[in-house]
Structures are given as structure tokens and as C-alpha cells.
Amino acid sequence: MSDLQIISVALGNRSYDIEVGAENLEHIGSFLTTFQPISTAVILTDENVIQHGYAHRVAESIAETGIDVHLLSIAAGEQSKTIETATTLWETLLEEGIDRKSVLISVGGGVVGDLGGFIAATYARGIRFFQVPTTLLAQVDSSVGGKVGIDLPKAKNMVGAFLQPLGVLIDTKTLQTLPENQYRSGLGEVVKYGVSLDAKLFQFLEANIEKINIRHVEILKQIIADCCRIKAQIVAEDEFETAGRRVLLNYGHTFAHAFEIQSHFTLLHGLAVSIGSICAARLAVRAGLVNEIFLKRQIRLHQALGLPTEMPDGVDRKQTIELMRHDKKTEFGKLRFILPTDIGSCRLVDDVDLRLLECEL
Ligand SMILES: NC(=O)c1ccc[n+]([C@@H]2O[C@H](COP(=O)([O-])OP(=O)(O)OC[C@H]3O[C@@H](n4cnc5c(N)ncnc54)[C@H](O)[C@@H]3O)[C@@H](O)[C@H]2O)c1
Numbered sequence: 522m523s524d525l526q527i528i529s530v531a532l533g534n535r536s537y538d539i540e541v542g543a544e545n546l547e548h549i550g551s552f553l554t555t556f557q558p559i560s561t562a563v564i565l566t567d568e569n570v571i572q573h574g575y576a577h578r579v580a581e582s583i584a585e586t587g588i589d590v591h592l593l594s595i596a597a598g599e600q601s602k603t604i605e606t607a608t609t610l611w612e613t614l615l616e617e618g619i620d621r622k623s624v625l626i627s628v629g630g631g632v633v634g635d636l637g638g639f640i641a642a643t644y645a646r647g648i649r650f651f652q653v654p655t656t657l658l659a660q661v662d663s664s665v666g667g668k669v670g671i672d673l674p675k676a677k678n679m680v681g682a683f684l685q686p687l688g689v690l691i692d693t694k695t696l697q698t699l700p701e702n703q704y705r706s707g708l709g710e711v712v713k714y715g716v717s718l719d720a721k722l723f724q725f726l727e728a729n730i731e732k733i734n735i736r737h738v739e740i741l742k743q744i745i746a747d748c749c750r751i752k753a754q755i756v757a758e759d760e761f762e763t764a765g766r767r768v769l770l771n772y773g774h775t776f777a778h779a780f781e782i783q784s785h786f787t788l789l790h791g792l793a794v795s796i797g798s799i800c801a802a803r804l805a806v807r808a809g810l811v812n813e814i815f816l817k818r819q820i821r822l823h824q825a826l827g828l829p830t831e832m833p834d835g836v837d838r839k840q841t842i843e844l845m846r847h848d849k850k851t852e853f854g855k856l857r858f859i860l861p862t863d864i865g866s867c868r869l870v871d872d873v874d875l876r877l878l879e880c881e882l
């Protein structure tokens with residue numbers, strides 16, 4: 522096992538560590554033992570992840586410490602983030618005698634992470650939770666920050682809670698088996714962090730294109746640790762999204778949500794964020810916040826990493842604006858955007874001139 526990077530998320534008595542390594546999956550057992558007593562470890566995974574052996578490796582490592590382990594697997598994909606799956610899981614936990622000294626461990630992507638966290642937040646009024654994210658998107662984004670939840674038929678992530686995990690263990694080696702489009706989707710979020718929040722990360726990405734494209738485990742370890750550090754810092758400042766800091770994580774997202782809805786969610790989130798970030802950068806150029814050189818540099822990085830930069834087919838301009846007006850993050854019907862002011866910095870602009878936007882789209 523190579524060196525580990527440990528990122529601390531500073532949230533008072535809810536503080537926890539994120540361990541990032543390459544080939545450190547088997548470290549889960551000793552990580553968990555620091556939280557004894559644990560009566561049972563319930564592993565929640567999905568049908569794809571289980572095929573690659575990750576959930577079993579996690580289970581074996583925990584079993585070696587003497588903790589009783591249960592393994593539950595659900596159908597892969599967003600369609601599992603529902604109240605129906607949640608009900609089945611609550612009933613299964615009850616049948617299997619899971620008590621409040623148990624810990625639920627999500628091993629998989631953001632779906633398993635969000636759903637598992639929601640179950641942990643609600644079953645028996647709350648049991649402990651741990652995350653082992655195995656998609657790039659989950660490793661840099663969804664496993665950090667404590668937002669857990671499920672979808673309603675008409676609104677994603679509409680029912681949920683804030684639940685910080687006991688810890689997060691990230692093994693970059695698991696990314697080797699990730700389908701190409703899922704990997705690129707995660708990169709969309711990675712670039713977002715660089716462009717909008719961290720100039721050093723942006724430069725590091727520019728300098729390591731080839732290694733990123735071949736999924737070099739050590740380079741990924743560095744990048745993922747940086748992304749977690751950036752998100753952890755913002756979450757520590759504004760855990761419940763009330764102080765106006767956490768919203769800065771949403772660069773490109775107002776556009777992205779409108780594109781995702783119009784594609785009926787066939788466009789992966791991080792790819793939508795990639796296009797949305799370019800739209801936001803173009804808007805920022807029109808608003809005089811950044812210059813064309815900034816925009817070109819951002820587009821060059823996206824293209825080098827195989828990320829889309831143009832609006833997807835089937836996107837309607839008017840509908841995009843309408844959808845953005847109804848975005849969950851909209852306040853009082855005003856269109857608000859996170860716009861870049863330089864490489865690595867951005868701000869919330871909530872009085873965007875609609876005419877600039879219409880030119881943009
Ligand atoms: N809580 C948050 O703060 C937050 C933030 C961003 C996104 N999300 C949520 O995350 C979800 C998306 O997460 P996601 O992109 O990880 O999707 P996902 O969980 O559906 O995973 C994508 C696909 O990859 C497969 N997979 C996972 N790990 C693999 C591996 N190592 N090798 C091969 N296949 C693997 C999965 O089975 C699935 O088919 C959405 O529901 C979104 O709402 C939550």
C-alpha cells in the first residue's frame with residue numbers, strides 16, 4: 522500500500538477523516554475498529570460494484586476484526602434512490618436484527634452513498650454511517666459533506682437529511698473498472714473545483730493530462746485528495762448551506778440541471794456540469810468578469826480531458842431559461858449564477874441581465 526492522504530473535515534463533534542489511497546480497500550477493517558463497539562456492519566452496494574469484488578473485499582476486511590457483517594445489494598442506477606427501495610431496506614434491517622450499535626457502510630457510487638446515508642439517518646432514528654465511494658464523482662463530491670437522500674418522482678434529491686459519516690475511505694484503484702463515460706463525468710466535477718475554487722489544482726490538471734487520461738492511480742490520489750480538501754473546507758465553513766459559502770460548489774450547475782432535465786437524465790451529471798461550466802464562463806465574459814483568454818484556457822482543459830463543451834442536441838433555449846428559473850437553488854424567482862472572476866475564484870451573481878443570458882444561449 523502506498524502512502525495515504527488524510528483529510529480532516531472539521532465539524533466539531535461531527536468531525537471525521539477522509540482517507541485517500543491507492544489499493545487501500547483492505548484498510549477498512551482497521552479504520553472501523555477505532556469506532557468500537559460495533560455490533561454489526563451492514564454493507565450496502567449495487568449489482569455492478571459487487572461484481573468487481575469491492576464489497577466482498579470490504580466485508581472480508583471487516584470480518585477479520587471480528588465484527589459481524591451483512592451484505593445487501595440493490596439494482597444499480599438512479600432508479601434505486603426511491604422510497605420503495607428505502608422501505609425494502611428498512612424492513613430488511615429490522616428482519617436481520619440491526620440495532621443502534623450497528624454501522625451502515627455504503628460501497629459504491631453516489632446512488633448507494635446517498636441512499637445508504639438516508640437509511641442510516643432514519644432507521645431506528647439513526648445509526649452510524651461510513652462511506653467507501655467507488656466512482657470518481659462520489660470520491661470527489663457526493664461522499665463529502667453529509668448530504669444524503671432519495672428522489673421524488675418529480676424532483677431529484679428532494680427528501681433527505683444532513684448526516685456526516687464516521688469516515689470516508691477512498692481507494693483510487695477501484696476507478697480502473699469504471700465505465701469511460703462515468704469516469705469523464707467525475708472529471709467534470711474535478712475541473713469545476715479547479716476553475717472555480719483552486720488555481721493550483723487547475724494548473725496541476727493542465728500539467729498532468731496524459732496521466733489523468735490513463736487513470737494513473739497516484740496522480741488520481743493527489744487530485745482526489747485536493748478536491749476533498751476544497752470541499753471539506755467549504756463544508757466546514759457552511760455545513761447546512763445557510764452562510765452562502767456552500768453554494769459556491771455549484772459552478773456550472775444552474776445550466777447543468779436544465780440540460781439534465783431536457784435530456785431526461787440520459788446526459789450524465791458531470792458531463793452536464795462540464796457544458797454548464799463553459800456556459801457560465803461565457804456568461805462571465807459577456808458580463809465583463811473574465812476575459813477571452815480565461816475562457817479559451819478553460820475550454821482547452823475540458824477538451825484535453827475529453828469533456829464536452831457544447832450544448833447537447835435537443836436543448837431548447839427558452840426551456841433552458843424557464844428550467845433555470847425553477848431551479849431548487851433559485852431564490853424569489855431570480856436567476857442566480859456562480860460566475861468565475863479568475864482561474865480558481867468565483868462569486869455568486871444574483872442579478873444577471875436576462876439579455877446577456879439570451880445572447881449566451
Ligand atoms: N450527496 C451529495 O452531496 C451528492 C453530490 C453529487 C451527486 N450526488 C448524487 O450522486 C448520484 C450519482 O453518483 P454516481 O455518478 O456515482 O452514480 P452511481 O452511483 O449510479 O454510479 C454510476 C455507475 O457506476 C457503477 N459503478 C460504481 N463504482 C464502480 C466501479 N468502481 N467500477 C465499475 N462500475 C462502478 C454503478 O453501479 C453505476 O452503474 C446521484 O444520485 C446524485 O444525486 C450526491
Ligand SMILES: [Zn+2]
Binds near residue numbers: 662710790794
Ligand atoms: Zn455536481
